[in-house]
Amino acid sequence: DAVGQRGGQAAAALLVFALVAAGADQQTYALITSCIGVAWLGAIMLVRRSYVHQFRDTLRAGEIQRDVQLPNLDATTTDVLIESLSSPDEAEAMASLELLARAGRVPALVLYHPSETIVRRALSLFAHQRRPEIAPVIEYLMDHADPLIRAAALATAARIGIHHERVVASLADRDVDVRAAALVACAADADRSDIVTAGISILVGGDEADRLALARAIALAPNARFRTLLTDLLGRREPAVVREALRVLARSPELADVERLLGMLADPNVRNDVRRVLMATGPRGLDRLIGALDDPRTPLNVRRHIPRTISRFRTRAAAASLVDRLLREPDGTTEFKILRALGRLRSDDPQLPVDASIIREYARRSLVDAARYAVLADHLGPAVSPSGELLRELLSEKRFFAIEHVFRALDILEPTAGLRSAHDAIASSDPERRGAALEIIEHVVRSDLRNPLLAVIEPLDPQERRDRLGELAPGPFESQQELFAALLADRSDSLRCVVAHHIAERNIGSLRGELARLQTLDDPPFVIDAFQQALARLKVNDA
Structure with missing residues (x-):
């Protein structure tokens, strides 16, 4: 700073001397001064961006990058991956297969791979593609030892119209997966409709393994004729069967009943x-x-x-x-x-437009919550009982969650500023990371939110925090009774329950009226119960 300041003054002095010697007039002075001012403002913007970026890199250095994208595969990389397909290491071969699948460059020769897992995955990738070069491999796979591979080969043969006699013969196969694939493949054959209908009914009425085989077979050859059957399988509440049925619907979404799917969001298994x-x-x-x-x-x-x-x-x-x-x-x-x-949406696409006024209002509302919990905790005083300690910890937790909401909202507004990383650093005990986070907040967050946000983040004494928060600070509270009355009226049901228990534990009889007034029939049952228990304990203590 000293070099820049003194050096700038010296350069300006030399420039003035040069202009005087050249006989420059006032208009020349004004023009040169304006140009220098504009250039200086531009330099400030560039330096500021680099300055913030440096702190952002400091925070991200110790993080796992969540938004990594794979580059496009060039010819050399593709050749290396194709060579890796022949690796005896199944994990390496599978990784190569998945990468090639993303680029649409899976070679048909992978179907000769010795690993059954690799072949099954390759067949699933080819299942809905018309690849004439795989036709010669199908007959070989129809005699494979793995029944799932035989079933997939059967479905592929039916789809491309080859080996029809083998498909029909498989209706009597001893393995349920092969038999189910044959039934699905022959479903459009009018001459065998009775056999197919009877075979499918037997599988539906069998055990879970039978229904799973049927769902897998339909996934290999989805068709509108199986809509009712898929609905039946979804209603079985068997996770493996339901997942296979959903795979079919993902490939043929016109068969999906959106209303039914909506209710299934409650099931974590699917x-x-x-x-x-x-x-x-x-x-x-x-x-x-x-x-x-x-x-x-x-x-x-x-x-x-x-x-x-x-x-x-x-x-x-x-x-x-x-x-x-x-x-x-x-x-x-x-x-x-x-x-x-919303944070994920904006992280994936920072150009996606959102209504900034609503997000900013949400950030302000969350900041009000954080300020309230910080000030209430400051006024609580030292804990003298287990419930008092619990109340202090709960207020600290509420403040922490409210601060997280603020940062998440700000991150939606500025998805490339690194504010999520700043929040993680603020919550850490690393002074270097915390300092970097504070610098980002200082330079990215608008002043109307920045100043109160720093007031609830930094460790301040109660009066200084109240002064910096201004109108966002609740109170003031002239007594502990006023403080507890404010806590009883909070929106958090869990906090209200703990406060009611604490009042009863400390036998603060003067708050009996507040307990009775703030207890409403609209409260959850556990809140009503907590308030009633507190009132009963106060009554017993009075007796």
Whole structure:
């Protein structure tokens, strides 16, 4: 700084002397001064960007990068991967296969691989592609020792119209997977409709392994004629069978019943599979999800998984629906999931437009919560009982979560600024990372949010925190009774229950009226119970 300041003054002096010697007039002085000023402002912007970027790199140095993308494969890389397909190491061969599949360059010769797992995966990749070069390999695979490979080869043969007699003969195969594949392959054959119908009925009425084999067979050759059968399989509540049925619907989304899929989001065993199907349905699925999120009749165990599902569509309509719901969502868990879903959307596509005014209002509202919990904790005083210690820890936790909400909202507004990393650093005990995070906050966050945010983050004495928060600080509280009355009126049900227990433990009889006044029939049953227990204990203590 000293060199830059003194050096700049010396350079300016030399420039003035040069202009005087050249006989420059006032207009020349003004023009040169304006040009230097504009250049200086531009330099400040460039230096500021590099300055913040340096701190951002400091924070990201110790993190796992979540948004890594694979580059396009060049010819040399493709040749290396194809060579790796012949590796005896199954993991290496599978990794090469997956990378080649992403580029659409899987060679047909991989079907001769000695690993059954590799061959099954390759067949699944070829299942819905017309690759004439795989036809000569099919007959070889139809005699494979693995029944799943034989079944897949059978389905491929039926699809490309070869080895029809082998397909028909497999209707009597001893293995259920091969038999199911043959039944599905012959479903369009009018001459064998009775045999196919009877065979499918036997599999549906059999055990879970039979139904799983049938679902796998349909996945190899999806068709609208199996719509009713798929609905039946989905209703069996057998996770393995349901997953296979959902695989079919993901490939043929026109067969999907969106209403039924919506309710299945509550099942963690198949939730990701359901999401893939809903994405495949396109605007039809998105519109129903948006409607369900806004519908108060949607069960809570379904509603809480809708935001993440909507975010997977990665469209303007998806982002707009989540932003629109953010300030109106009454369930705290769903609200947080909306926030996370928007963060992922903007992280994946920073150019995706969102209504910044709503996000900024949400950040301000969360900052008000953080300020309230910080000030309440400051006024609580030293804990003298177990419930007092629990109350202090709960307030600290509430403050921490509110701060996280603020950072997540700010990260939606500035998805490339590294604010999520700044939050992680603020919560850490590393002074270097914490200092870097504070620098990012100073240079990225707007002043109307930055100053109160720093006031709730930094370790300050109660009066200084109150002064810096200004109107965001609750109170002041003239007594402990006023403080506990404010805590009893908080929006957090868990906090209210702990406060009620603490009041009863400390026998603060003067708050009996507040306990009775703030207890309403709209409260959850556990809150009503906690308040009633506190009132009963106070009554016993008075006696």
